Amino acid sequence: MDRPGPPAPIECTGLSRLFDGSILAVDGIDITFAAGRTTALLGPSGCGKSTLLRLIAGLEEPTAGQVRIAGEPPAALCRQGGLSIAFQDPCLLPWLTVAKNVALGRKLARQAPDPQGVDQIINLVGLGGFQNARPASLSGGMRQRAAIARALITRPRVLLLDEPFGALDALTRRQLAQDLPPLWQDQAATTLLVTHSVDEAVMLAHRIVILSPRPARVVADIAVPLPQPRNPESPAFRRIVGEILAQLARGGEMAQSLAAQ
Numbered sequence: 001m002d003r004p005g006p007p008a009p010i011e012c013t014g015l016s017r018l019f020d021g022s023i024l025a026v027d028g029i030d031i032t033f034a035a036g037r038t039t040a041l042l043g044p045s046g047c048g049k050s051t052l053l054r055l056i057a058g059l060e061e062p063t064a065g066q067v068r069i070a071g072e073p074p075a076a077l078c079r080q081g082g083l084s085i086a087f088q089d090p091c092l093l094p095w096l097t098v099a100k101n102v103a104l105g106r107k108l109a110r111q112a113p114d115p116q117g118v119d120q121i122i123n124l125v126g127l128g129g130f131q132n133a134r135p136a137s138l139s140g141g142m143r144q145r146a147a148i149a150r151a152l153i154t155r156p157r158v159l160l161l162d163e164p165f166g167a168l169d170a171l172t173r174r175q176l177a178q179d180l181p182p183l184w185q186d187q188a189a190t191t192l193l194v195t196h197s198v199d200e201a202v203m204l205a206h207r208i209v210i211l212s213p214r215p216a217r218v219v220a221d222i223a224v225p226l227p228q229p230r231n232p233e234s235p236a237f238r239r240i241v242g243e244i245l246a247q248l249a250r251g252g253e254m255a256q257s258l259a260a261q
C-alpha cells in the first residue's frame with residue numbers, strides 16, 4: 001500500500017471555537033502532538049472534545065487561532081488523502097459490501113484502487129471471510145472494525161478517532177481496544193483518540209490530555225510510559241488510572257473556581 005507521506009505533527013495555536021455568538025466550546029488551546037504518537041483526549045461530556053477534533057480535521061473553522069499539520073492547514077493534508085477520521089457511528093454505506101466500503105476510503109482520498117490492500121486490511125481487522133457481506137448482516141463490533149479498516153486503507157499520516165468504540169458493549173469494546181491499536185500503531189500515524197473511558201485511554205495512548213469542562217482548556221498532560229501490550233490489572237496501570245481520575249475531578253473544580261471569578 002502506498003502512503004501519502006510520513007506521520008505528521010499537529011500544532012494548535014491559540015485555538016478557539018465559539019458557536020452561535022455565545023457558546024465557547026474551545027478556548028485558546030496551545031498544544032502540539034508529536035508525529036507518530038497516540039494521544040487520548042479525555043474530559044467531561046460536552047466539554048469540547050469533538051469540536052477540538054473537528055477543528056484539527058478542518059471540519060470546523062476556528063474563531064481564533066490556527067491548526068497546522070506538518071506546517072500546513074488541515075485542508076492540504078485532506079486533499080492528499082493524508083487524514084482519516086472515524087466516528088462512533090461507523091457510517092458504512094448499506095448497499096455496498098464490506099470490501100467496497102473499505103475501498104471507498106481510497107476512492108474518496110483520490111488514491112488508486114488497491115484490491116489486494118483492501119483484502120489485507122480486512123483480514124487484519126479480523127473480518128476475513130466477510131469481504132462480500134453487507135453492513136446489515138454484521139454486528140456492531142464488526143461494523144466498527146470495517147470503519148477502522150476504511151480509515152486505515154489510505155495509510156493516513158493523521159488518524160482521528162472520535163469515540164470509535166463508544167456505542168459497543170463492554171466486552172466487544174475491550175476486544176476491539178486490544179485488537180485494533182497494534183494496527184494503527186504499526187502504521188505509526190499521528191493518532192488522536194477521543195474517549196470517555198479512562199481505562200481505554202491508558203490502554204492505548206502514549207499520552208493523555210485532560211480537558212476542562214466547557215470551554216475546553218488543557219488541564220493536565222500525562223505521559224503513559226508503560227510498554228505495550230498493557231495489562232489493565234497491573235499496579236502501574238491502576239496507578240495511572242487513579243492519577244487521571246483525580247485530575248479529571250480537579251479539572252472540574254478548577255473550572256468552577258474560574259467561572260466564579
Ligand SMILES: Nc1ncnc2c1ncn2[C@@H]1O[C@H](COP(=O)(O)OP(=O)(O)OP(=O)(O)O)[C@@H](O)[C@H]1O
Nearest residue numbers: 019020023025044045046047048049050051052214
Ligand atoms: N455546530 C454546533 N452549533 C452549536 N453548538 C455546538 C455545535 N457543535 C458543538 N456545540 C456545542 O459545543 C459544546 C461542545 O460540544 P462537543 O460535541 O465538542 O463536546 P464533547 O466533549 O465532544 O461532548 P461529548 O463527550 O458529550 O461527546 C457543547 O455545548 C455543544 O452543544
